[in-house]
Amino acid sequence: MSEVRSAALAEQFEDLDQQHEASSLGMWVFLATEIMFFGGLFAGYSVYRGLYFPGFDAGSALLNVKVGALNTALLLCSSLTMALGVRAATLGKRRELATFLVLTILLGLTFVGIKLGVEWHHDYLEHLAPGINFAYEGPNARAVELFFVFYFFMTGVHALHMVVGVSILAVLLWMTFRGRFGPERYNPVEMAGLYWHFVDIIWIFLYPLLYLIGAHH
Amino acid sequence: MSTTAVAPTTGVNYLNAQYGIRSWLLTTDHKRIALLYLGSVTFFFLIGGAAAVLMRLHLIEPQGALLEPATYNKMFSMHGIIMVFFFLIPSIPAVMGNFLVPMMVGARDLAFPRLNLLSWYVYIVGGLFTLYAVVAGGVDTGWTFYTPLSTTYANGNVMAAALGVFITGFSSILTGLNFVVTIHKMRAPGLTWFRLPLFLWAIYATSIIMILGTPVLAITLLLVALERTFHVGIFDPALGGDPILFQHLFWFYSHPAVYIMILPSMGVVSELVTCFSRKRIFGYSFVAFSSVAIAVISFLVWGHHMFVSGQSVYAGLVFSALSFAVAIPSAIKVFNWTATLYKGSVSYQAPMLYALGFIGLFTMGGLTGLFLASLATDIHLHDTYFVIAHFHYIMVGGALMGYLGGLHFWWPKMTGRLYPDGWARFSALVIFIGFNLTFFPQYILGYLGMPRRYAVYPEEFQVLNVMSSAGASILAVGYLIPLVYFIWSIRYGPPAGPNPWGAKGLEWETPSPPPTENFEEVPVVEEEAYAYGEKEAHVV
Amino acid sequence: MAAHVVAKKTYFTVFATLIGLTALTTYVATIDLGPLNIVVALLIAMCKASLVVLFFMHLRWSSRLMHVVGVAALFWLAILLALTLSDYRTRPWTPAGKPWGTSNIQFNR
Numbered sequence: 102m103s104e105v106r107s108a109a110l111a112e113q114f115e116d117l118d119q120q121h122e123a124s125s126l127g128m129w130v131f132l133a134t135e136i137m138f139f140g141g142l143f144a145g146y147s148v149y150r151g152l153y154f155p156g157f158d159a160g161s162a163l164l165n166v167k168v169g170a171l172n173t174a175l176l177l178c179s180s181l182t183m184a185l186g187v188r189a190a191t192l193g194k195r196r197e198l199a200t201f202l203v204l205t206i207l208l209g210l211t212f213v214g215i216k217l218g219v220e221w222h223h224d225y226l227e228h229l230a231p232g233i234n235f236a237y238e239g240p241n242a243r244a245v246e247l248f249f250v251f252y253f254f255m256t257g258v259h260a261l262h263m264v265v266g267v268s269i270l271a272v273l274l275w276m277t278f279r280g281r282f283g284p285e286r287y288n289p290v291e292m293a294g295l296y297w298h299f300v301d302i303i304w305i306f307l308y309p310l311l312y313l314i315g316a317h318h
Numbered sequence: 319m320s321t322t323a324v325a326p327t328t329g330v331n332y333l334n335a336q337y338g339i340r341s342w343l344l345t346t347d348h349k350r351i352a353l354l355y356l357g358s359v360t361f362f363f364l365i366g367g368a369a370a371v372l373m374r375l376h377l378i379e380p381q382g383a384l385l386e387p388a389t390y391n392k393m394f395s396m397h398g399i400i401m402v403f404f405f406l407i408p409s410i411p412a413v414m415g416n417f418l419v420p421m422m423v424g425a426r427d428l429a430f431p432r433l434n435l436l437s438w439y440v441y442i443v444g445g446l447f448t449l450y451a452v453v454a455g456g457v458d459t460g461w462t463f464y465t466p467l468s469t470t471y472a473n474g475n476v477m478a479a480a481l482g483v484f485i486t487g488f489s490s491i492l493t494g495l496n497f498v499v500t501i502h503k504m505r506a507p508g509l510t511w512f513r514l515p516l517f518l519w520a521i522y523a524t525s526i527i528m529i530l531g532t533p534v535l536a537i538t539l540l541l542v543a544l545e546r547t548f549h550v551g552i553f554d555p556a557l558g559g560d561p562i563l564f565q566h567l568f569w570f571y572s573h574p575a576v577y578i579m580i581l582p583s584m585g586v587v588s589e590l591v592t593c594f595s596r597k598r599i600f601g602y603s604f605v606a607f608s609s610v611a612i613a614v615i616s617f618l619v620w621g622h623h624m625f626v627s628g629q630s631v632y633a634g635l636v637f638s639a640l641s642f643a644v645a646i647p648s649a650i651k652v653f654n655w656t657a658t659l660y661k662g663s664v665s666y667q668a669p670m671l672y673a674l675g676f677i678g679l680f681t682m683g684g685l686t687g688l689f690l691a692s693l694a695t696d697i698h699l700h701d702t703y704f705v706i707a708h709f710h711y712i713m714v715g716g717a718l719m720g721y722l723g724g725l726h727f728w729w730p731k732m733t734g735r736l737y738p739d740g741w742a743r744f745s746a747l748v749i750f751i752g753f754n755l756t757f758f759p760q761y762i763l764g765y766l767g768m769p770r771r772y773a774v775y776p777e778e779f780q781v782l783n784v785m786s787s788a789g790a791s792i793l794a795v796g797y798l799i800p801l802v803y804f805i806w807s808i809r810y811g812p813p814a815g816p817n818p819w820g821a822k823g824l825e826w827e828t829p830s831p832p833p834t835e836n837f838e839e840v841p842v843v844e845e846e847a848y849a850y851g852e853k854e855a856h857v858v
Numbered sequence: 859m860a861a862h863v864v865a866k867k868t869y870f871t872v873f874a875t876l877i878g879l880t881a882l883t884t885y886v887a888t889i890d891l892g893p894l895n896i897v898v899a900l901l902i903a904m905c906k907a908s909l910v911v912l913f914f915m916h917l918r919w920s921s922r923l924m925h926v927v928g929v930a931a932l933f934w935l936a937i938l939l940a941l942t943l944s945d946y947r948t949r950p951w952t953p954a955g956k957p958w959g960t961s962n963i964q965f966n967r
Binding site for chain 1: 425428429430431491495498499502503504529532534536537540541544547548549550551552557559567570
């Protein structure tokens with residue numbers, strides 16, 4: 102080893118390219134596992150929607166499409182700021198990176214706040230929380246309840262992923278202030294970006310499956 | 319002069335580079351993590367084995383000789399959960415995979431060493447939850463956690479056990495991820511895909527299953543936990559749910575999980591058969607691709623566990639046909655191993671005895687699997703001892719024989735010591751005999767109609783049950799012998815030298831035990847795997 | 859390291875398209891298209907997801923291996939959905955069973 106090893110290079114790797122490709126591949130593979138994780142939920146959802154179509158329709162009609170659309174827009178916005186943040190990191194622009202990280206964190210927190218504080222709270226007051234206070238007068242009550250089981254569980258697991266994402270971004274922000282990133286060392290930001298966009302994609306599918314299927318009422 | 323100063327004459331290796339409990343618990347060295355796994359899977363194997371012994375003792379008498387029926391239920395559940403999730407699934411990948419993947423690709427470590435250590439801790443935390451479930455009174459759902467038994471009716475510690483399995487799943491996912499990235503990105507110069515040892519192809523295929531299957535089990539167990547906690551009707555038919563959906567999601571992982579157990583063993587056998595026949599493998603690319611084919615097809619067959627569950631018969635037809643398809647890549651492997659033996663200079667050292675045992679027992683297990691994959695015969699054999707015998711031929715006769723074979727093969731590399739070969743051959747023989755005596759009668763019992771998971775049975779089944787229990791005691795002795803001589807060899811075994819078997823492969827080109835950085839300098843690979851007999855051919 | 863730097867303009871264009879598609883799918887959902895509603899909604903969702911993957915996640919500029927990983931994950935998801943639904947979708951094909959001895963199936967001798 103005559104060449105000088107970069108401080109950003111972990112000892113098991115030969116060079117920065119190898120390290121970068123390894124972490125990208127690792128992240129993509131991890132996202133593949135996440136697809137299968139949510140995939141189990143999507144499979145369950147599809148089965149029951151097929152079996153109990155009217156109930157799922159009626160359940161979906163009880164959700165507020167406007168809030169759902171607003172949240173979708175917020176999340177897409179956060180994906181944009183995240184992508185711009187990664188771009189700033191690759192170029193070594195620390196101030197810009199910090200700005201975009203803060204923006205992404207704020208957008209993410211707003212999303213979670215609306216999701217839990219407004220929507221879940223509202224659903225709870227409407228007696229739509231299965232296993233806690235579910236009370237629905239009308240046909241297909243069991244199927245509507247099943248819809249809300251999936252609604253709460255899917256959005257809950259998604260919100261949990263958001264919280265994890267926000268925490269990761271907070272750590273990255275702290276690392277940015279400590280001057281840990283530079284044009285040679287931005288892997289963590291890039292990986293966090295991939296994760297963030299993935300969580301966005303899950304929502305892109307949850308939005309129509311939960312909010313829109315009953316919107317024609 | 320300068321070169322000799324660099325040469326590793328000091329005898330520093332990964333075992334004595336650092337001392338103290340901290341140096342083990344905080345290590346990121348893949349070889350040390352492999353040994354951590356070795357210790358922990360052995361611990362779980364002994365617990366799971368003890369449960370099996372109690373079950374077999376109980377079944378000596380038709381009315382049950384030992385346990386309360388409820389205790390018996392907990393015993394087989396514990397045996398299943400621990401053996402499947404805490405021994406078989408981590409066994410070869412986490413012990414031998416961890417030790418060998420970086421060495422076989424000529425790398426210093428796995429791609430993500432800290433993640434690797436984290437996997438072990440995750441595994442241990444999952445294990446603690448499961449042990450808690452056992453100590454706090456046990457679980458009686460079987461290892462399958464079928465609903466609505468697990469969600470509504472079972473009173474045991476289902477949550478703790480399910481949580482344990484859930485957590486351990488992440489250990490498996492992270493290990494698989496690490497292997498895939500390492501095999502893709504860390505190969506030494508010249509080590510092309512078709513020069514990789516077949517063990518790596520097998521581990522790669524296994525990792526695919528771990529990565530893509532395990533998350534589905536995780537979410538399924540979460541749904542069970544949700545239903546149990548909030549009494550909502552995801553799987554409960556009384557509340558509008560469908561219990562068969564649980565079976566779909568469960569077997570989407572748990573059928574491929576069988577291949578998580580058997581594929582690494584197949585990889586080990588490919589290494590052993592070539593080394594002890596002194597021949598290159600017959601049909602390298604067929605053996606390599608059959609591993610990947612098995613990994614893919616294994617995801618298409620899960621419905622054959624559900625032929626009598628109320629699943630649509632049309633889906634059953636498709637699943638049955640696809641199940642037969644798995645036989646093709648499996649048979650390719652068996653035929654290629656036997657073709658490799660043909661006209662080889664075969665020597666019957668202990669690892670080879672295990673490999674040969676594997677080939678025979680796996681063939682038996684695989685062929686009886688076809689009985690169960692056929693819709694009509696499965697209706698007769700479903701949930702009988704025939705199923706038990708079938709999957710023990712695969713998981714014990716196959717996966718465990720491969721594990722022991724691999725352990726005997728690479729033990730000198732791991733520890734730098736030789737074990738007594740005579741005792742090792744003797745124990746291989748004892749295990750083979752004990753295994754067949756235990757499980758062959760169970761085929762007959764199942765064919766005659768004895769259902770699985772029952773604490774009592776009609777008197778006419780006693781002879782076969784006593785045979786099976788007798789075999790189990792022989793098997794137990796067979797497993798204890800290696801435990802003794804392996805531990806003995808650590809202290810008293812003669813030094814092994816870098817390559818006691820005259821084997822090919824990068825891991826044999828470095829001292830035993832290897833130095834922490836595995837290789838003095840990055841190795842360059844210039845020949846294909848298993849180039850046995852190359853030099854002799856050139857001399858002539 | 860060869861990092862691909864994308865012009866900011868590209869990101870903004872993609873973002874505008876995503877917002878547009880969100881508005882579109884929200885609007886279409888209010889029209890009753892029968893069974894086509896879910897098809898349209900999922901198609902639009904797939905377009906949006908592809909945009910995010912290709913541009914925000916840089917898959918467009920990533921190596922072939924990353925494409926393989928992505929395709930593999932979708933393939934396995936398809937296996938899970940297709941084979942599970944194959945059971946549920948074909949269950950109604952089997953006529954409901956009748957008690958033993960009351961079958962009206964006539965065998966030719």
